[in-house]
Amino acid sequence: MTLIIHINTILRSAHLPPVYGSQRVPCTLHHSMSLGAFRMFYANHYIDYHAHQTIY
Numbered sequence: 001m002t003l004i005i006h007i008n009t010i011l012r013s014a015h016l017p018p019v020y021g022s023q024r025v026p027c028t029l030h031h032s033m034s035l036g037a038f039r040m041f042y043a044n045h046y047i048d049y050h051a052h053q054t055i056y
Helices: 031-035 049-053
Strands: none
Touching: none
């Protein structure tokens, strides 16, 4: 599923650690390709107090 988020709806950045799965991450994977390389991400809602209040 592809999801498009309009830039005007973003309140603040989020810390999104990927769900790695059972395969190893190749050493050649550049960090700028992370959103395309992984299918799911965890939403780290403990990153700071204000993000927690905004999200939940």
